[in-house]
Amino acid sequence: MTDDQNDDFEAMLSEALGTSSSDAIERAVESTAPDEDVPPGHKSGYVAVVGRPNVGKSTLINQILNEKIAIVSPKPQTTRIRQLGILTRDDAQVIFVDTPGVHRARDELGAFMIEVAKAALEDADVILFISDTSRSPSTEDEQILGYLHNLNAPEKTLHVLNKVDALPNPEQFQRNFEAYRAMLPDAEFISTVATDGHNVPELVVKIIDRLPEGPRYYPRDQVSDVPVREIASELIREKVLHRTGQEVPHSIAVEVDEFKRRENGVIYIHATIYCERDGQKGIIIGKGGAMLKRISSEARTDIEKFVDTRIFLEVEVKTLPNWRRDDASLRRFGYRI
Numbered sequence: 001m002t003d004d005q006n007d008d009f010e011a012m013l014s015e016a017l018g019t020s021s022s023d024a025i026e027r028a029v030e031s032t033a034p035d036e037d038v039p040p041g042h043k044s045g046y047v048a049v050v051g052r053p054n055v056g057k058s059t060l061i062n063q064i065l066n067e068k069i070a071i072v073s074p075k076p077q078t079t080r081i082r083q084l085g086i087l088t089r090d091d092a093q094v095i096f097v098d099t100p101g102v103h104r105a106r107d108e109l110g111a112f113m114i115e116v117a118k119a120a121l122e123d124a125d126v127i128l129f130i131s132d133t134s135r136s137p138s139t140e141d142e143q144i145l146g147y148l149h150n151l152n153a154p155e156k157t158l159h160v161l162n163k164v165d166a167l168p169n170p171e172q173f174q175r176n177f178e179a180y181r182a183m184l185p186d187a188e189f190i191s192t193v194a195t196d197g198h199n200v201p202e203l204v205v206k207i208i209d210r211l212p213e214g215p216r217y218y219p220r221d222q223v224s225d226v227p228v229r230e231i232a233s234e235l236i237r238e239k240v241l242h243r244t245g246q247e248v249p250h251s252i253a254v255e256v257d258e259f260k261r262r263e264n265g266v267i268y269i270h271a272t273i274y275c276e277r278d279g280q281k282g283i284i285i286g287k288g289g290a291m292l293k294r295i296s297s298e299a300r301t302d303i304e305k306f307v308d309t310r311i312f313l314e315v316e317v318k319t320l321p322n323w324r325r326d327d328a329s330l331r332r333f334g335y336r337i
């Protein structure tokens with residue numbers, strides 16, 4: 001821009017804003033200042049939510065936020081990326097870090113997922129170690145204990161004994177409960193039911209007690225750091241996870257290729273489900289396309305709920321052999337740090 005053009009641009013901006021552009025910039029800077037209007041004693045910080053796959057980490061975060069920001073399924077290894085769930089109250093801002101379940105990695109995708117969980121532990125002010133009380137402890141729980149031990153910060157850890165509603169019988173409950181408590185005898189613990197919210201408000205109180213004083217890092221109305229586009233692709237992946245079994249859930253990735261608003265206000269989304277083999281593609285599409293139709297329709301309902309607008313969703317399925325071991329594909333789907 002020449003100086004003249006620059007002046008014109010400034011004038012246009014001032015007119016549009018009803019003020020000088022430098023004032024507008026000042027205001028924008030002020031409104032994003034992190035400690036804006038927080039009361040004295042305001043607390044904030046990061047809470048890493050870790051555990052083996054399927055213990056209810058994402059369910060718990062959705063329950064605390066009263067909003068579905070993370071996908072959930074009965075299949076292990078549902079969560080693949082680090083995602084924030086942000087709880088803002090007048091007195092505190094709690095930034096939950098949902099992590100992939102810690103397991104023994106069998107491919108590069110698995111190795112990435114474990115790195116994500118470990119990295120979240122290092123940055124955390126508070127750690128929630130989630131156990132599934134309906135099952136006995138496993139080597140995966142031991143693996144997590146090893147990470148916690150290396151951090152050497154026992155006062156940061158809260159042990160959450162989840163799924164206390166799903167116990168086979170009282171003796172088994174007692175055995176599982178004691179076995180978990182023996183793993184972390186010095187940590188404070190609480191039993192919860194993430195699906196119905198039992199003891200969840202009490203857990204939030206314990207978390208906030210442990211947070212340091214600090215500013216509000218995110219705007220009041222922000223509940224997650226995951227872009228809408230990404231949430232849409234996750235919701236589609238969730239529907240595939242619910243509808244398919246065997247190795248299919250682990251073999252898919254979803255990419256949203258197009259996301260735009262049409263003149264009639266409807267949001268148009270085109271997404272591709274990638275799987276590793278043609279046989280899996282056949283399962284996802286189903287007889288006469290019936291399965292894919294069901295997956296798309298369920299995903300559309302959930303995405304509409306999230307964006308609060310009508311959407312038109314088109315989904316296709318492609319085969320991308322061995323993508324879970326291929327560096328370029330992992331990077332493309334966001335599974336690389």
Ligand SMILES: Nc1nc2c(ncn2[C@@H]2O[C@H](COP(=O)(O)OP(=O)(O)OP(=O)(O)O)[C@@H](O)[C@H]2O)c(=O)[nH]1
Nearest residue numbers: 054055056057058059073077078079101163193194
């Ligand atoms: N009965 C019962 N089921 C629960 C509870 N919490 C979660 N679940 C169920 O457990 C399953 C796994 O929940 P997720 O929230 O996806 O578990 P996760 O720990 O995030 O799993 P990964 O992302 O795979 O590591 C889902 O079917 C949930 O509905 C609970 O307290 N009681």
Ligand SMILES: [Mg+2]
Nearest residue numbers: 057058078079
């Ligand atoms: Mg999860």
